Amino acid sequence: xxxxxxxxxxxxxxxxxxxxxxxxxxxxxxxxxxxxxxxxxxxxxxxxxxxxxxxxxxxxxxxxxxxxxxxxxxxxxxxxxxxxxxxxxxxxxxxxxxxxxxxxxxxxxxxxxxxxxxxxxx
Amino acid sequence: xxxxxxxxxxxxxxxxxxxxxxxxxxxxxxxxxxxxxxxxxxxxxxxxxxxxxxxxxxxxxxxxxxxxxxxxxxxxxxxxxxxxxxxxxxxxxxxxxxxxxxxxxxxxxxxxxxxxxxxxxx
Amino acid sequence: xxxxxxxxxxxxxxxxxxxxxxxxxxxxxxxxxxxxxxxxxxxxxxxxxxxxxxxxxxxxxxxxxxxxxxxxxxxxxxxxxxxxxxxxxxxxxxxxxxxxxxxxxxxxxxxxxxxxxxxxxx
Numbered sequence: 492x493x494x495x496x497x498x499x500x501x502x503x504x505x506x507x508x509x510x511x512x513x514x515x516x517x518x519x520x521x522x523x524x525x526x527x528x529x530x531x532x533x534x535x536x537x538x539x540x541x542x543x544x545x546x547x548x549x550x551x552x553x554x555x556x557x558x559x560x561x562x563x564x565x566x567x568x569x570x571x572x573x574x575x576x577x578x579x580x581x582x583x584x585x586x587x588x589x590x591x592x593x594x595x596x597x598x599x600x601x602x603x604x605x606x607x608x609x610x611x612x613x
Numbered sequence: 614x615x616x617x618x619x620x621x622x623x624x625x626x627x628x629x630x631x632x633x634x635x636x637x638x639x640x641x642x643x644x645x646x647x648x649x650x651x652x653x654x655x656x657x658x659x660x661x662x663x664x665x666x667x668x669x670x671x672x673x674x675x676x677x678x679x680x681x682x683x684x685x686x687x688x689x690x691x692x693x694x695x696x697x698x699x700x701x702x703x704x705x706x707x708x709x710x711x712x713x714x715x716x717x718x719x720x721x722x723x724x725x726x727x728x729x730x731x732x733x734x735x
Numbered sequence: 736x737x738x739x740x741x742x743x744x745x746x747x748x749x750x751x752x753x754x755x756x757x758x759x760x761x762x763x764x765x766x767x768x769x770x771x772x773x774x775x776x777x778x779x780x781x782x783x784x785x786x787x788x789x790x791x792x793x794x795x796x797x798x799x800x801x802x803x804x805x806x807x808x809x810x811x812x813x814x815x816x817x818x819x820x821x822x823x824x825x826x827x828x829x830x831x832x833x834x835x836x837x838x839x840x841x842x843x844x845x846x847x848x849x850x851x852x853x854x855x856x857x
Contacts, residue, residue: 492746492749493830493833495746495749496746496749496750496830497827497830497831499621499743499746499747499750500750500823500826500827500830501827502614502617502618502621503621503820503823504820504823504824504827505614505617505618506618506621506622507820509820571726572695572696572722572818573696573816573818573819573820574694574695574696574719574720574722574723574816574817574818575695575718575719575723576625576626576629576631576695576718576719577718579622579625579626580626582622583619583622583623583626586615586618586619586622587619589615596819596820596821597818597819597820598818600816600818601818601819604815621743624736624739624740624743625743627736627739627740628740628743628744693848694817694818694844695818696816696817696818696841696842696844696845697817697840697841697845698747698748698751698753698817698840698841699840701744701747701748702748704744705741705744705745705748708737708740708741708744709741711737
């Protein structure tokens with residue numbers, strides 16, 4: 492059982508990227524291969540704010556935008572909280588189409604809790 | 614590793630049902646094969662409200678109520694938030710007894726966040 | 736698919752321990768083999784309070800403290816909420832080093848929601 496637990500944890504954790512790497516990319520956005528995708532299914536009035544520099548593509552619309560994405564980039568998706576499945580739905584679509592992609596650990600809730608940079612939702 | 618990640622995401626996401634399908638069933642509850650189970654381990658005074666039409670069976674009591682459930686129905690369980698394990702504990706019991714069952718994506722927290730229909734806890 | 740779902744749920748749920756067992760150990764801390772580890776990466780001023788009796792070892796520092804841990808104990812790790820990956824990161828490190836370890840179901844958020852014993856962060 493311990494082996495199964497370790498394997499599950501390793502795979503599960505490999506789905507995520509932490510905020511340090513995203514913050515690092517914000518310092519030099521032109522040199523970075525990280526693109527943050529805000530996949531919340533909500534109009535910008537409801538979203539209010541978003542992670543600085545994020546590109547808003549709602550998870551429900553992502554299938555229609557895959558041809559605008561770049562296989563040389565690494566996509567980081569986030570939803571409101573880590574307790575939802577929307578980020579994982581978007582992540583599955585990106586990985587299935589052979590994009591490099593991760594879910595942001597802690598989601599927007601964690602980002603805000605650490606008082607990291609935001610901007611008005613786009 | 615990408616294959617393992619995709620397999621994990623596919624299985625993980627297949628545990629969940631989203632609120633659209635539950636909302637749809639609320640429109641015609643008599644024709645619907647969906648039954649929403651509120652599995653929170655709390656008295657109704659603490660719960661306060663619940664998803665409209667939900668049947669309250671606390672996860673801790675679920676084993677004693679399995680013979681009242683119907684194999685022709687699809688059960689949708691929810692707890693306070695998606696960050697707990699109670700919904701998954703109930704889901705495992707239902708699936709192990711060959712019921713059709715899912716966890717509500719986003720749990721009660723997500724349902725409330727979208728201002729979907731509630732009623733006083735029963 | 737149902738078999739895969741059941742296997743995933745069984746392994747996933749086996750990562751967790753519930754608050755009942757932790758509470759039980761608090762009654763007789765000297766006789767208990769449970770040690771609660773607060774693995775939040777935050778200074779004590781930010782943490783404010785913690786689970787009563789918890790030992791604070793930030794996840795980022797855990798690798799440096801493994802030789803202080805006891806293979807006869809059972810470690811229970813927790814982060815702010817169950818929607819983060821920090822608890823699972825710490826858990827993976829502990830299991831990989833052959834410690835008995837679990838994540839606290841519901842994390843600190845669930846513990847506080849149930850008004851269980853806290854103390855000032857150490």
